[in-house]
Amino acid sequence: MVRIDASEYLYNVVRHLKGHSLGTVEEIVDFFRSIPRNRHLQIEERIIPDLHDALFDRDAAVRLNVVEILALLGRVESVRFLEQLSESEDEGTLIPAAVTKAIDGCRNAKSEDIRNQLPAAREILNADVVDCLIRLKRTDSQVHRRNFVRAVFAAIEGFVSVMKAEIIEQSYAGRFALSRSEKAVLLEEAYDLNDTGNARVRPFFLPTAKNVRFVFALFARVHELSTNADYSGHGWKSFRQALDVRNRITHPKASADLSVSKSEIVFTEQAYVWFLDATFSLNPDGKDEISGLFNQARQFNQIVEV
Known part of the structure; x- marks a missing residue:
């Protein structure tokens, strides 16, 4: 599929919605991501063909945003254009995944907000960790110990995602450039x-x-941050020890491998504390809610051993 330069179509859309044009793709991305979720988006009929053309823009950020706009509109006539994009899209997995969701909504003439909602997953995963820790402190059992270890690493891997x-x-929006190898690792793809x-x-x-180390380092580099995680102290050591426990109980070779000691619970807690501190040193968004909730759970003292 030959890519075209269709950014002007998005400028027209923004002009109709906001009353003036925006100068860069980044501004357009930010504008559409600022539209409240679940708000039905209405635009003039004559803009629809322009949006369909803009699906095949050279700029991945434009293509992604047009897919998201069409999903918000939920029009059946958009399906065939989205299907064409699905067949030709060669930019990783993010856009194809969005196209699949948009097609599903448009086929049913249903407005869907398919913009990235992953940040909310952090709160859900952290709540799982908190719940497992409180259950463990209420009733100390091997089941609750294993569940806590699993929940911690599910949260860690979710945060990394x-x-x-x-x-x-952000790279699609033109804020910075990634190497081919960095993009492949981020997309978890090999060829x-x-x-x-x-x-x-x-x-x-x-x-x-x-x-974890790759994402922390890359996040710091692309955002030009001097801060990075401390891998020389006790926190990273606890992280590696806790990871060994998670791997052991996930792939046991004997029944004894499923037993988790009290000391292993301690350094699993320490591992999660280290991870949260490292994460929020790079980006403090959500720190008070997530770290605060976990710290409250750590202070919960009602322990009943069985």
Whole structure:
């Protein structure tokens, strides 16, 4: 598919919605992401064909935003254009995933807000950690210990996914450039050939510790931050120890591997504290709510051993 330069179409849309044009793709991205969720978006009929053309813009940020706009509009006539984009899209997995959601909504003439809602996942995952910790402190059992360890690393990996998605979206918006290797790692993709010699994308598994270090370092670099996580102290050591426990109970080789000691719970707590501190030193958004809730759970003292 030959890409076109269709940014002017988005400028027209913004002009109709806001009363004036915006100068950069970044401003357009920010404008559409500021539209309140669940608000039905209405624009003039004559803009629709321009939006369909803009689906094939050279700029990935433009394509992604047009997909999101069409999903908000929820018009059946957009389906065939979205399907064409689905067949031609070659920019990682973020846009194809958005296209799939947009097609589903448009087929049913249903307005859908498909903009990135991953940040809310952090609160949900942290709430899981808090719930598991309180349950453990109320009734200390092996089941609750294992659940706490699992919840901590589910939250950690979820937080990392949110940071990755934010970096990818910001790169699409033109805020900074990523290397091909960085983009592939962020998308967790690798490439090889199938039996017929055609190139294909396959999932790429990233070990948790390496994944955390990569995302923290990349986030700091693209945002020109001097802050980075401390890997020389007790917190990172606890993280590695807790990760070994998670891996052991996830892939046990004997029944004894499922037993989690009190000391292992202690450094799992310390690992999560270190991770939250490192995360919020890079981006403080949500720190008070997330860290505050977890710290309250840590202070919960009603313990009943069984």
